[in-house]
Amino acid sequence: MRLSRKGLVALGLVAALGALPACSSSANKDKSSGKDGGKKVEVFSWWTGPGEQEGLDAMVADFKKNNPGIEFVNAAVSGGAGTNAKAILANRLQANDAPGSYQRHAGLELQDDIKAGKVQDVTYLYEQEGWKSKLPKGLLDAITIDSKIYAVPVNIHRANLMWFQPKTLQTLGISAPPKTWSEFLTQAEQIKGKGKTALSIGPGWTQKHLLETVLLGELGTDAYTGLWNGKTDWKSAQVIAALDTYKKVLSYSDIGSAAADWQPAIDKVLDGSAVYNVMGDWADAYLGRSKKLKFQTDYNVVASPGSDGVYDFLSDSFTLPVGVKDKAASEKWLKECGSVSGQDAFNPQKGSVPARTDADKSKYTDYLATALKTWQDPSTKIVGSLAHGVVANNAWNAEIDTALGLFVQDKDSAKFANAVAKSYTSTK
Numbered sequence: 001m002r003l004s005r006k007g008l009v010a011l012g013l014v015a016a017l018g019a020l021p022a023c024s025s026s027a028n029k030d031k032s033s034g035k036d037g038g039k040k041v042e043v044f045s046w047w048t049g050p051g052e053q054e055g056l057d058a059m060v061a062d063f064k065k066n067n068p069g070i071e072f073v074n075a076a077v078s079g080g081a082g083t084n085a086k087a088i089l090a091n092r093l094q095a096n097d098a099p100g101s102y103q104r105h106a107g108l109e110l111q112d113d114i115k116a117g118k119v120q121d122v123t124y125l126y127e128q129e130g131w132k133s134k135l136p137k138g139l140l141d142a143i144t145i146d147s148k149i150y151a152v153p154v155n156i157h158r159a160n161l162m163w164f165q166p167k168t169l170q171t172l173g174i175s176a177p178p179k180t181w182s183e184f185l186t187q188a189e190q191i192k193g194k195g196k197t198a199l200s201i202g203p204g205w206t207q208k209h210l211l212e213t214v215l216l217g218e219l220g221t222d223a224y225t226g227l228w229n230g231k232t233d234w235k236s237a238q239v240i241a242a243l244d245t246y247k248k249v250l251s252y253s254d255i256g257s258a259a260a261d262w263q264p265a266i267d268k269v270l271d272g273s274a275v276y277n278v279m280g281d282w283a284d285a286y287l288g289r290s291k292k293l294k295f296q297t298d299y300n301v302v303a304s305p306g307s308d309g310v311y312d313f314l315s316d317s318f319t320l321p322v323g324v325k326d327k328a329a330s331e332k333w334l335k336e337c338g339s340v341s342g343q344d345a346f347n348p349q350k351g352s353v354p355a356r357t358d359a360d361k362s363k364y365t366d367y368l369a370t371a372l373k374t375w376q377d378p379s380t381k382i383v384g385s386l387a388h389g390v391v392a393n394n395a396w397n398a399e400i401d402t403a404l405g406l407f408v409q410d411k412d413s414a415k416f417a418n419a420v421a422k423s424y425t426s427t428k
């Protein structure tokens with residue numbers, strides 16, 4: 001697997017995580033009794049919508065089969081990318097009302113929780129289950145601090161994808177989706193002339209997701225990665241030019257009537273009013289499983305412009321919170337998340353590839369067969385997602401959200417670049 005320690009050093013992950021102070025021991029804060037545990041687990045995620053819930057349901061069914069005596073409580077809070085869920089979770093953690101396990105992205109998103117002593121070291125589960133040799137080294141590094149591992153990853157998603165309907169392209173006389181953002185802009189002008197939206201968009205986080213793919217496509221992998229570890233100057237002419245491209249791309253979107261979430265944004269591609277949508281591969285679960293459409297015939301996907309051969313990755317992981325009420329049941333859930341049967345139940349439904357390297361390949365068909373091949377291809381370049389917690393900690397991400405909200409209104413690239421550069425330093 002290509003996600004090596006070297007790769008993550010380049011992402012700035014290892015250096016940033018390694019600089020953290022050791023987390024205080026949390027085992028003694030655990031409220032579970034041990035002998036009367038193992039009865040109930042409350043699992044917190046944001047997988048409630050179509051294309052999200054199916055994956056969770058499949059893993060829960062496998063969990064129940066393997067643990068008939070444990071009650072599963074689904075505490076999922078709706079809203080793509082966890083925008084609502086994260087706020088509610090923060091309140092619960094603040095009030096010492098931790099669920100049995102909660103979803104976090106591998107990478108810097110987990111950093112604040114580890115620093116604040118909110119999650120427990122689960123290295124012992126890795127030892128018991130032999131997981132260390134079954135996960136890519138770089139992914140393990142993204143959830144490890146001071147040799148302690150703090151989460152169990154279930155999957156790998158790819159963020160840099162552009163979805164479309166072949167028949168819409170045909171109707172418009174477009175022979176192929178654009179390979180660069182400049183080609184996209186040329187097509188977008190033609191599409192506009194024919195009365196359609198070139199790119200559908202949703203709420204703020206989808207605008208940030210689009211931003212990362214435009215930066216990646218325009219800057220290339222090295223300069224993109226440098227944005228997150230201080231090596232690329234946000235105020236350089238190259239970055240300002242990429243931000244100007246983002247502005248132009250947005251001007252061909254329906255941002256004035258943006259959809260409320262990612263599924264209704266993709267619906268505009270399905271009803272033919274919009275041509276393209278940039279979204280992660282959870283969209284494959286929505287289109288292929290939830291909507292039961294046929295891959296390549298009814299819908300298709302390419303790497304977002306300028307990012308062919310690059311995997312802009314993110315990974316959903318589950319934690320063992322400090323103060324968990326039934327530790328034995330939470331451990332069973334984490335074992336499910338880390339198991340071959342759990343991952344092979346979850347991922348084919350979720351539109352992601354397994355985090356484990358020894359999963360059953362035959363379960364991954366259509367889009368997912370191509371994703372697995374690309375993920376495992378040694379020539380694929382790996383970068384981390386901004387919008388989904390890999391490359392920026394929560395404080396910086398929040399500053400970027402505020403600055404981006406202003407940028408899409410005032411369209412001042414230099415002001416945005418300045419704000420992001422300044423907050424990188426202030427939130428480090």
Ligand code: GAL
Binds near residue numbers: 047081157314315
């Ligand atoms: C991501 C998450 C994915 C998917 C997506 C849309 O942050 O990692 O699993 O849920 O949000 O909601």
